[in-house]
Amino acid sequence: MSTATPDSPSAAAPYEPSREQVRRWRRYLADEIAEGQIYRDIAARKDGVEREILLGLAEAERRHEDHWRSLLGPHAENPPRPSSHRILLRALARLFGSVFVLALAQRAESDTPYAKDADATAGMVADERIHEEVVRGLASRGREQLAGSFRAAVFGMNDGLVSNLALVMGIGATGVAPSVVLFTGIAGLLAGALSMAAGEYVSVRSQRELLEASSPTQVTLEAAQFLDLDANELELVYLARGMQPEDAKHRALERIGYLSCDCNPQFSARPDGSQGPVDHSESFAEIGSAWGASLSSFLFFASGALIPILPYLFGATGWVALAVAAALVGMALMFTGGVVGLLSGSSPLWRGLRQLAIGFGAAAVTYVLGLLFGANVG
Template structure:
């Protein structure tokens, strides 16, 4: 039995684990900070300093029981590996979930300050992870979902047609047709979507030569204020801005400054800030990502596999791919990747099972 006032063996082991994790998390944040600049680097370094303070707390609490340095938890080591190899986007998204699981809340040996610190760390990491998602969410998210659509739709098509009892050659032909039809449909949809978005933005963009009309306007009528009000300003704010613009225009005329050379002359007619990519680039990427996903279910049939063997291999390949895309979606959405991976797998296999049963019933009716 431990002497009264001394920590138990369970406490010592738990504190040593906390110490190892805090040390590893401090190193993790410093590794992430090393690859950043500016404000993000300062925030990550501040988090590292905070984890170092927590490390000091557990070191002092252990005292003579600190022992040899031990390995941190497997999850913390995995995050450190990601930080060294892949940078901050995925690491911070996973750290968001890890920081939310705060073991200090229910541990009486942890100080309330440390427990509160860890909760705040979760919010800081949430904000940093959101920045990373914004940078990659557009193209990367489109790639993931495009590939996932190809995986699920073509697997369901291949398994469904197999259920009707057709040959491997017909299954392959159907799979290739599904790949091309789906990829072309996705590409056409993206092209129309991006083109329509560009046209809508162009319709909302002020005419590039509208600012040249200002010298001819009646200052007293102040119709310029109507432009500002039409673009969302309140009446008083629009009047004040119009008066300021006329005052600047009068000053420019007095000093002989050409309005084309005015440093702020066209800022009031600025176009919407939203940036839309090329419709052809969007269509091409959608075609390739969907086709890449849709190719996986028909790989065994390309190499001449029988319907049953090919279906089993296709299911295994697609299952692995679905787990991967589901995990990535989980990371991007800030949710546990394993849960999202399993959900994606169940949805994909569920769709395949339904189409197989429908194909089986169709084949029975035809037969």
């Protein structure tokens, strides 16, 4: 990767830098130092290829650091503290080194100001764009592992928050006794949690069964030795898997022993003709476990649905109870939305506000309906 050196024209300042330039370059220097340390801290918790990739990113950040040092000259001494975002990233990297930190690092790389700064080299701009893709690839491994149960957990909690807040607001608006609102909320918690758990189990289990039914088996290996050379139906198997006619014929002849083949019974031909061990558990990793998804849905829906009824559990009534319930749910919605935003590499604040608007919108509708129902009954 091309980076400027102190002797290159792009690195040497043709004039004494302004105070604003010095301030900006020192901020860049501090952030590059922090980012390099973040990658080293995460690498310390990894091994193998992932460790080498992270150390490679840290080395690239060091080259960027050298660029700003060369421009700053004596002004590079005692750089300021990095941005608060990078301080948070560094602390999280030392504590966890997890997919959450990589997702935050991905977003930090995508927000680089170098593309609009003439003092950064074209090579540095290209480096930062590549870094985002590298970190995206590293983070995607953790996202795949979290995709099944995490999806059920986050959306289970969000459903519990929204549905029970809407239920409590609607019933509370009718003017019934606080005890009725409380017991209605508890009933909504249990009914919703059980429904979510059952639905998630059936959904994940059904999806896995459908994929398993479509996955290749070892039948071709067991039956190959008894097939007729002149009526080789094994070709149809590979044609059905998506192979081209010539490839299917060649593979079929290998399977029945007509052509030499380094085949192992534990290996199976894939649709593209390649070979590899069949490991359905790895193939279905993104779907997750049916029991894990079910349990996550139950627990997180229940924990979300508990929040709107907490004021009533502690004896609050009327407007106070409804206001406290809405405030608590609002904070929880901002949290769940922010977590999803972090993992997806998008803005946590925007995702949190979106969750908040959806939840409060549903609660407002049921509250208005409760007021109308209560007025009609009265």
